Structure formats: structure tokens, C-alpha cells
Amino acid sequence: MRTTGRGKPRPYRSCGDPEAETSGNSVIEHQSQISNMTAKSNDLIACPGCGARFPEQHGPTHRYLESTPGCWAAYGEVLAREYSDPAYMKVHHFTADAYPVQHPGKPSKHNMQSVIVHLIGLYAGIELGLSQQEIAILRDGATTHIELRWLEPPQNRGNLTVADIVPARAAEEHCRLVYQWAEEAWEAWTGYHDQVKQWTQIIRQAKENS
Numbered sequence: 001m002r003t004t005g006r007g008k009p010r011p012y013r014s015c016g017d018p019e020a021e022t023s024g025n026s027v028i029e030h031q032s033q034i035s036n037m038t039a040k041s042n043d044l045i046a047c048p049g050c051g052a053r054f055p056e057q058h059g060p061t062h063r064y065l066e067s068t069p070g071c072w073a074a075y076g077e078v079l080a081r082e083y084s085d086p087a088y089m090k091v092h093h094f095t096a097d098a099y100p101v102q103h104p105g106k107p108s109k110h111n112m113q114s115v116i117v118h119l120i121g122l123y124a125g126i127e128l129g130l131s132q133q134e135i136a137i138l139r140d141g142a143t144t145h146i147e148l149r150w151l152e153p154p155q156n157r158g159n160l161t162v163a164d165i166v167p168a169r170a171a172e173e174h175c176r177l178v179y180q181w182a183e184e185a186w187e188a189w190t191g192y193h194d195q196v197k198q199w200t201q202i203i204r205q206a207k208e209n210s
């Protein structure tokens, strides 16, 4: 589902650990949380975070990541898919970092920390190619080794959203789309790339010295 019409699609790039096991074209049926929710109407509502359009419906949202109930349900569906199969799980760190930076919310301590931590995760995963474990260590260091501040969110937060991941029906397709989604989410914050790289260096240096 191409929903926002912002930016240009990126060419295919392989994703995840090339040595990791993949389920190839195996098909997994996913129970749709969206279909289980009560749709109020057929109107499509744009998510205030990522811009993806979902039918208006009732349902929970995250307490500080601003989204529509439909977008939050789609994220839950993608997470459930990843937790249920290692072939999908290998790109989980990209999912867990892409969604928050496309849903930065309003200035608050929680959101300030969320955006920075997940931008560091995207930088470490996409540009440094670090493992999920290494990225988790860097993310943890963000809260203790750098002075957090609010980063003004970009207007354009990437052409791909979680809505583009939901339709994937095989692990290879899921991984490819999630990687492209993460790349777009990272590129959207290009104005802060230098700052994020600097913070990452500070955290790595602190870890080496500890």
C-alpha cells in the first residue's frame, strides 16, 4: 500500500544477516488485528506520524508515539509476525527503529529519548551494519552517555510506512520491505545524521573505556 506519495521508491537491497536461515517463499497466514477492530466508517484517516491512511476505527494507540488506531494495529501485526518466525525476526531491529522515528510525537522526555535512541539504532543497523545485539548495547548507552534533546521532526518521514509491510506474505518480501522502510525512515532525518553519528561515536568510546 503506497500511502503517502512522498519521496521516491528505493532500489532493492538485500537485508538481514546473509548467513541467517530464511524461509524463502513459505507463506504464513496472519490474523489481521485490523479486521478484528470495529470500523466506524469507510473513511481513510491519515496517521499524524507516518501519514499512512487507514479506515477510521476504534482501538488502542501507544501512550506517546502519536498514531491512529489503524496504524498502531498494523504495527502490532508486523511485530507479531516477526516474533512468530525467526526468518522474519532477523529484521526486527529495523522495524523497532523505523516505526518510532516516523511517529516522533510531541516534545517530551519520552519522545526526545525515543527519537534519538532509534535514530542511533537505524544508523548502526543501516550504515554500520551492526548486529541486533550490538545495536541494543548502543541504544542502551544513549540514555547514559549523551545529553538528550528534542530533534525537530522532518515534514517528510519517508515514502514507505508500516502499511507497506503488512501485505508481505513471505519472509524474503517482508525483510526486503522492512529494510527499505528503515532506509527511508533514516534518510528522512538527514538533517541530524551528523549529530547521530557523533553521538554514536561518543557512546562507543564510552563503552570501550568502561
Ligand SMILES: [Zn+2]
Residues within 6 Å of the ligand: 047, 048, 049, 050, 051, 052, 067, 068, 071, 072, 103
Ligand atoms: Zn503511522
